[in-house]
Amino acid sequence: RLPVVEKPELAEKTAAIGTLEPLLPGSKRVLEAERLQVGYEKTLLEITLHIRKGQKIAILGNNGTGKTTFLKTVAGLLPPRGGKYHLGNNIMLGYFDQHSAEIASEKSVLEHFHDLFPALTEKEARGILGAYLFGGKEAAKKVDSLSGGEKAKVLLLKLMLSKANFLLLDEPTNGLDPMGIKEIRLLLKERLKSPQHCILVSSHNLTEIAAVTDILIFIRGGKIIKIVKNGYNEKELEALYEDIMTSGQRGEA
Numbered sequence: 001r002l003p004v005v006e007k008p009e010l011a012e013k014t015a016a017i018g019t020l021e022p023l024l025p026g027s028k029r030v031l032e033a034e035r036l037q038v039g040y041e042k043t044l045l046e047i048t049l050h051i052r053k054g055q056k057i058a059i060l061g062n063n064g065t066g067k068t069t070f071l072k073t074v075a076g077l078l079p080p081r082g083g084k085y086h087l088g089n090n091i092m093l094g095y096f097d098q099h100s101a102e103i104a105s106e107k108s109v110l111e112h113f114h115d116l117f118p119a120l121t122e123k124e125a126r127g128i129l130g131a132y133l134f135g136g137k138e139a140a141k142k143v144d145s146l147s148g149g150e151k152a153k154v155l156l157l158k159l160m161l162s163k164a165n166f167l168l169l170d171e172p173t174n175g176l177d178p179m180g181i182k183e184i185r186l187l188l189k190e191r192l193k194s195p196q197h198c199i200l201v202s203s204h205n206l207t208e209i210a211a212v213t214d215i216l217i218f219i220r221g222g223k224i225i226k227i228v229k230n231g232y233n234e235k236e237l238e239a240l241y242e243d244i245m246t247s248g249q250r251g252e253a
Helices: 065-076 109-117 122-131 134-139 146-162 178-191 207-211 232-248
Strands: 029-039 043-054 054-058 083-085 093-096 164-172 198-203 215-220 221-227
Touching: 029 065, 029 221, 043 065, 043 083, 043 198, 043 221, 054 065, 054 207, 065 083, 065 164, 065 198, 093 146, 109 122, 109 134, 122 134, 146 164, 146 178, 198 207, 207 215, 207 232, 215 232, 221 232
Parallel strands: 054 198, 054 215, 093 164, 164 198
Antiparallel strands: 029 043, 029 083, 215 221
């Protein structure tokens, strides 16, 4: 099992312009999970899933269905309760959870970013931040004064400029205002187009997360109930979500 990327290494100093590329492409087989059981005192979810390089996958379900627990297990932060899983060769994880953006620092965004990537010159750091919606005066803001969405952007930027080629994102837009959601969506959609990047993201916000993924996995009752390839408009997605997530609930009650 490989560790979550902790100390970032800049993939390329010019990576802020256009699509990002990880340092290592990783193997074609990113994650193999066979009847993997996740949970704490009891199993919340049993899942069989095969993820391939370049896939952008969303796991959708109500609160308490095991989405976060599954991502933590894949990240190596929780032991599995049963089954098995393994990561492919040269797969490096970048993990974002619902509390990761609770960063605190008296330093400016520019100073904080330069501490993360000390090999950059100030000009290079400013250029990269500017490409990621922290241009001009925004880069001079104190980290402590940033909104939740802005802090989430700082962390996601750190992950995207690191050597990670498999990003695990747990509810990255949770609790954000509409502008914060839009900015996070822009970062994920526009900067991670590379077929070398793989993303596994959990959410209960269907329309927002569908905009940055190509495969939707719906879970309910401790298991996968449907996997669909994205390609729907917003109304079709809402109808699909309603049908999938509510069908059978009366019988389960």
